[in-house]
Amino acid sequence: MKAIGEIEYEIKQCVGCGYCCLTAPCFESVVEYELDRLDQKCPGLVWSDEEAMFRCELMLKPGEEGKSFRNKLAAGAGCSSSLFNQYRDGMLVKKGGEVGEAQ
Protein backbone atom coordinates (compact mmCIF):
# COMPACT_ATOMS: atom_id res chain seq x y z
CA MET A 1 0.00 0.00 0.00
CA LYS A 2 1.31 3.48 -0.92
CA ALA A 3 -0.01 6.90 0.02
CA ILE A 4 -0.15 10.40 -1.39
CA GLY A 5 -0.95 12.52 1.64
CA GLU A 6 -3.91 10.77 3.28
CA ILE A 7 -4.97 8.94 0.13
CA GLU A 8 -3.87 5.30 0.10
CA TYR A 9 -3.57 3.29 -3.08
CA GLU A 10 -2.32 -0.10 -4.23
CA ILE A 11 0.10 -0.72 -7.09
CA LYS A 12 -1.14 -3.54 -9.30
CA GLN A 13 1.38 -5.87 -10.88
CA CYS A 14 1.88 -5.88 -14.65
CA VAL A 15 0.84 -9.31 -15.87
CA GLY A 16 1.65 -8.71 -19.55
CA CYS A 17 -1.93 -8.61 -20.82
CA GLY A 18 -0.89 -6.13 -23.54
CA TYR A 19 -3.90 -3.85 -23.07
CA CYS A 20 -1.94 -0.60 -22.62
CA CYS A 21 0.23 -1.13 -25.69
CA LEU A 22 -2.63 -2.43 -27.84
CA THR A 23 -4.66 0.66 -26.94
CA ALA A 24 -1.98 3.10 -28.15
CA PRO A 25 1.75 2.92 -28.86
CA CYS A 26 3.93 4.75 -26.34
CA PHE A 27 6.22 7.67 -27.19
CA GLU A 28 9.27 5.39 -27.44
CA SER A 29 7.43 3.18 -29.93
CA VAL A 30 6.43 6.13 -32.12
CA VAL A 31 10.05 7.32 -32.24
CA GLU A 32 11.79 3.93 -32.62
CA TYR A 33 9.43 2.45 -35.21
CA GLU A 34 8.73 5.80 -36.90
CA LEU A 35 4.97 5.37 -36.58
CA ASP A 36 2.92 8.07 -38.24
CA ARG A 37 -0.43 7.25 -36.66
CA LEU A 38 -1.36 6.56 -33.05
CA ASP A 39 -3.89 3.90 -34.08
CA GLN A 40 -1.08 1.68 -35.41
CA LYS A 41 -0.22 -1.41 -33.38
CA CYS A 42 3.21 -1.18 -31.81
CA PRO A 43 5.56 -3.50 -33.72
CA GLY A 44 7.53 -4.02 -30.50
CA LEU A 45 4.69 -5.77 -28.70
CA VAL A 46 5.48 -9.47 -28.88
CA TRP A 47 3.76 -12.52 -27.43
CA SER A 48 5.96 -14.92 -25.45
CA ASP A 49 4.69 -18.52 -25.61
CA GLU A 50 7.18 -19.47 -22.93
CA GLU A 51 5.95 -16.90 -20.43
CA ALA A 52 2.35 -16.77 -21.70
CA MET A 53 2.36 -12.98 -21.70
CA PHE A 54 3.07 -9.99 -23.94
CA ARG A 55 6.56 -8.50 -23.75
CA CYS A 56 8.12 -5.28 -25.06
CA GLU A 57 10.87 -5.84 -27.61
CA LEU A 58 12.52 -2.51 -26.76
CA MET A 59 12.72 -3.34 -23.06
CA LEU A 60 14.17 -6.76 -23.89
CA LYS A 61 17.14 -5.28 -25.76
CA PRO A 62 20.47 -6.23 -24.23
CA GLY A 63 22.91 -3.96 -22.42
CA GLU A 64 22.59 -0.24 -21.82
CA GLU A 65 20.07 0.24 -24.62
CA GLY A 66 17.57 -2.13 -22.98
CA LYS A 67 18.27 -0.62 -19.57
CA SER A 68 17.58 2.84 -20.93
CA PHE A 69 14.23 1.72 -22.41
CA ARG A 70 13.28 -0.05 -19.16
CA ASN A 71 13.99 3.16 -17.25
CA LYS A 72 12.12 5.38 -19.71
CA LEU A 73 9.16 3.02 -19.81
CA ALA A 74 9.04 2.53 -16.02
CA ALA A 75 9.59 -1.23 -16.07
CA GLY A 76 8.72 -2.70 -12.69
CA ALA A 77 6.56 0.24 -11.61
CA GLY A 78 3.31 -1.74 -11.91
CA CYS A 79 0.30 -1.67 -14.21
CA SER A 80 -0.42 1.63 -15.93
CA SER A 81 -4.05 0.74 -16.72
CA SER A 82 -5.44 -1.49 -13.99
CA LEU A 83 -8.89 0.05 -13.56
CA PHE A 84 -11.77 -1.82 -15.24
CA ASN A 85 -9.23 -3.67 -17.39
CA GLN A 86 -10.82 -6.92 -18.56
CA TYR A 87 -7.69 -7.94 -20.47
CA ARG A 88 -5.67 -7.84 -17.24
CA ASP A 89 -8.43 -9.56 -15.24
CA GLY A 90 -8.62 -12.32 -17.86
CA MET A 91 -4.86 -12.81 -17.81
CA LEU A 92 -4.84 -13.02 -14.01
CA VAL A 93 -7.55 -15.68 -14.05
CA LYS A 94 -5.66 -17.67 -16.72
CA LYS A 95 -2.50 -17.54 -14.60
CA GLY A 96 -4.38 -18.72 -11.51
CA GLY A 97 -4.36 -15.35 -9.74
CA GLU A 98 -7.25 -13.33 -8.43
CA VAL A 99 -8.86 -10.28 -10.02
CA GLY A 100 -7.79 -7.15 -8.13
CA GLU A 101 -4.54 -8.74 -7.03
CA ALA A 102 -1.91 -6.23 -5.91
CA GLN A 103 1.83 -6.35 -6.43
Ligand code: SF4
Ligand atom coordinates in the same frame (compact mmCIF):
# COMPACT_ATOMS: atom_id res chain seq x y z
S1 SF4 B 1 7.43 0.09 -27.24
FE1 SF4 B 1 7.01 -1.39 -25.65
S2 SF4 B 1 5.92 -0.24 -24.05
FE2 SF4 B 1 5.86 0.99 -25.94
S3 SF4 B 1 3.90 0.44 -26.91
FE3 SF4 B 1 5.50 -0.90 -27.77
S4 SF4 B 1 5.44 -2.75 -26.52
FE4 SF4 B 1 4.37 -1.13 -25.40
Ligand code: SF4
Ligand atom coordinates in the same frame (compact mmCIF):
# COMPACT_ATOMS: atom_id res chain seq x y z
S1 SF4 C 1 -2.39 -3.05 -19.05
FE1 SF4 C 1 -1.21 -3.31 -17.15
S2 SF4 C 1 -0.98 -5.53 -16.92
FE2 SF4 C 1 -1.54 -5.15 -19.06
S3 SF4 C 1 0.43 -5.00 -20.13
FE3 SF4 C 1 -0.20 -2.93 -19.59
S4 SF4 C 1 0.84 -2.51 -17.64
FE4 SF4 C 1 0.86 -4.74 -17.95
